Amino acid sequence: xxxxxxxxxxxxxxxxxxxxxxxxxxxxxxxxxxxxxxxxxxxxxxxxxxxxxxxxxxxxxxxxxxxxxxxxxxxxxxxxxxxxxxxxxxxxxxxxxxxxxxxxxxxxxxxxxxx
Numbered sequence: 001x002x003x004x005x006x007x008x009x010x011x012x013x014x015x016x017x018x019x020x021x022x023x024x025x026x027x028x029x030x031x032x033x034x035x036x037x038x039x040x041x042x043x044x045x046x047x048x049x050x051x052x053x054x055x056x057x058x059x060x061x062x063x064x065x066x067x068x069x070x071x072x073x074x075x076x077x078x079x080x081x082x083x084x085x086x087x088x089x090x091x092x093x094x095x096x097x098x099x100x101x102x103x104x105x106x107x108x109x110x111x112x113x114x115x
Contacts, residue, residue, distance in 0.1 A: 060075065067088050069087070071087070072087040073085075
């Protein structure tokens with residue numbers, strides 16, 4: 001019985017080729033979209049999982065990921081109960097290190113610990 005259902009389905013799909021192509025492409029795009037959304041979400045949620053107290057770490061910053069200079073001190077003074085506040089400042093310089101096997105380019109950054 002199941003075999004007959006597959007035969008009928010294949011005959012209908014062969015008869016309506018354009019409709020079949022549109023449906024298969026739509027299904028493939030939908031599945032690819034779901035996979036991409038899942039991969040991006042799992043990548044974004046994977047940061048800072050190695051810290052023992054990762055649930056107590058929060059990041060506050062501007063659009064480009066830097067910290068505005070007066071922000072850490074203002075956060076430290078206005079929010080009670082914080083153990084420490086760290087400011088992050090990327091310098092924008094690249095450090096080039098050449099080894100016998102490979103060449104590395106590292107973006108130099110700075111972190112300032114505030115109490």
